Amino acid sequence: MLRALSAGALVLAFGGLSACVATTAPDASGSRPAGTASSPPSEADESNAPIAITHIHAVARDPETGELLLATHEGLFRHVKGELSQNGPIIDLMGFAVGPNGTFYASGHPGIGVDLPQPVGLITSADGGLSWQVTSRGGESDFHALTVGPKGVTGFDGTLRTSTDGRSWTDRSIAAPPRALAASPTSGTLLATTAAGLLLSTDDAATWQKLTPPETAVLVAWADEQTIVTTTSAGRLATSDDAGTTWTLHPDTIGTADSLFAERTTDGKVEIIVVVDGKVLRTTDAGATTEVVVQ
Numbered sequence: 537m538l539r540a541l542s543a544g545a546l547v548l549a550f551g552g553l554s555a556c557v558a559t560t561a562p563d564a565s566g567s568r569p570a571g572t573a574s575s576p577p578s579e580a581d582e583s584n585a586p587i588a589i590t591h592i593h594a595v596a597r598d599p600e601t602g603e604l605l606l607a608t609h610e611g612l613f614r615h616v617k618g619e620l621s622q623n624g625p626i627i628d629l630m631g632f633a634v635g636p637n638g639t640f641y642a643s644g645h646p647g648i649g650v651d652l653p654q655p656v657g658l659i660t661s662a663d664g665g666l667s668w669q670v671t672s673r674g675g676e677s678d679f680h681a682l683t684v685g686p687k688g689v690t691g692f693d694g695t696l697r698t699s700t701d702g703r704s705w706t707d708r709s710i711a712a713p714p715r716a717l718a719a720s721p722t723s724g725t726l727l728a729t730t731a732a733g734l735l736l737s738t739d740d741a742a743t744w745q746k747l748t749p750p751e752t753a754v755l756v757a758w759a760d761e762q763t764i765v766t767t768t769s770a771g772r773l774a775t776s777d778d779a780g781t782t783w784t785l786h787p788d789t790i791g792t793a794d795s796l797f798a799e800r801t802t803d804g805k806v807e808i809i810v811v812v813d814g815k816v817l818r819t820t821d822a823g824a825t826t827e828v829v830v831q
Contacts, residue, residue, distance in 0.1 A: 571674060573625040573650045573659075574667035587622060589613065592811045593644075594632035595795045598664065604809070604829065605665070606816070607632030607642065612665040615816075615830060624665040625650050631682030631691060636721065640665050641689060641702070643679035658689065658702055671702045683726070685719025687740055690726060692717065698741050708741040715754060716796070722761045725779070729753045734766065736780055749774045750785035759798040759806045767793040767810060773823045775806070786822040 587610060594607040604615035607629035614623045626647030633641045640661040646652040652659065657673035679691035688700040696708040711732035718727045726737040728744070734753040735744040751768035759765055764776040771793075773786045791812040798808045805820040809829070816830035 571652060571670040572667065573627065573646065573652050589620075592795055592814070592816070593629055595797045595809050595811055595816060596632065596634050597797065597799065597809075599634060599638050600664070604816070605632075605634075606830070611647070612640075612642075620830060624661070624667065627652065627656065627659075627668065631679040633682050633684040633689075635684040636686055639684075641682060641684050642668065643677060643682055643691065643693070645678065658691065658699075660702065672699070672705070681714045681717045681728075683717040683719045685724035685726075686722065687719070687724035690717050690719060690741060696741060710741070710744060711735065716756050718756050718758050720758045720761050720779075725758075727756045727758070727764065727780075729756050729766070734780075747780040749776070749780075749783050755793055755796040755810075757796050757798040757808075759808075760800040763798070763800060763806060765796065765798040765806065765808055767796055773808065773819075775822060784822075786824070788823040790817065790819070790823045790826060 589608045589610055591609045592606050596605045597603065598605055606613040609628050611626040612623045612629060613620045627650060628645040629642045630644035631642060635641060642659050643656060645655050652668065652670060653674035655678035656670065657675065657677045658671045658679065659668040660671045661668045677693040679693045681692040683690050688698060689702050690698045692714050696710045696714065697705040698708055699705045710728060710730065712730035714728035714730050716729045726741055728735045734747045734749055734756065736747050737744045749766055751770050751772065751774060753766035754769055755767040757765050762777055762779050764780055766774045768774055771789045771791045773790060774783050776783045790810060793810040793812050795811040798806060801807050808819050808822065810817050815828055817826045818829050819826045
């Protein structure tokens, strides 16, 4: 499903990436540093050309603003006051995560003319996604599964890797390639959805133990240190409020999800956001009712 957007703040038309591309900020000498990508120039902002989001790889909330973030094939978008706006350069954000301190982490492929390596490796943004810098493994890694927690970064690019600083990496073993990775907010306990089952690690992916959710877990997220949310192979939600010891399978089908985010809200509810058939859905009752946030 294509999501076409028309707004003055959107500067690029899908399919016309070579005409309008993201540029990098000049340094003091007037040259542009390699390995840094930033938002398109402001003079292009007057364009009303639509941009189509062809796939949403990840969804999250900005901890600073609470705004919904969509990491897409066409870059990062923000959902502000009911409208989507492009946020930063066009990068195919295959992996995306927000760190405990608000830093954005991502991986994937640069758009045409964006001054980042192919693949980008691990890139980070300290300004809410307006600009990105290569932290490590530029030209080497495309992390399709990526998570960040208090212990550091964990990603899968064909090999499972962990890093305490985002620069030096340790290769790890896992029973099967992970579809999704999630780190808990306080302890950094890792979860991985794999063909071998839902796996948990408390020692930075050195060892894993298998959890037993009621249906096969496809995507997984921590809502808080004890609350796990999974989407299942049957298109339902399963939750655990004791870090995976016991589970509740919720009966309502939400559909096959491509992306998942969960958090405990200030009023104590578990907010779950999923992307299903190109639509962004929100629920606070584990799928009994859903609200379409973006379609």
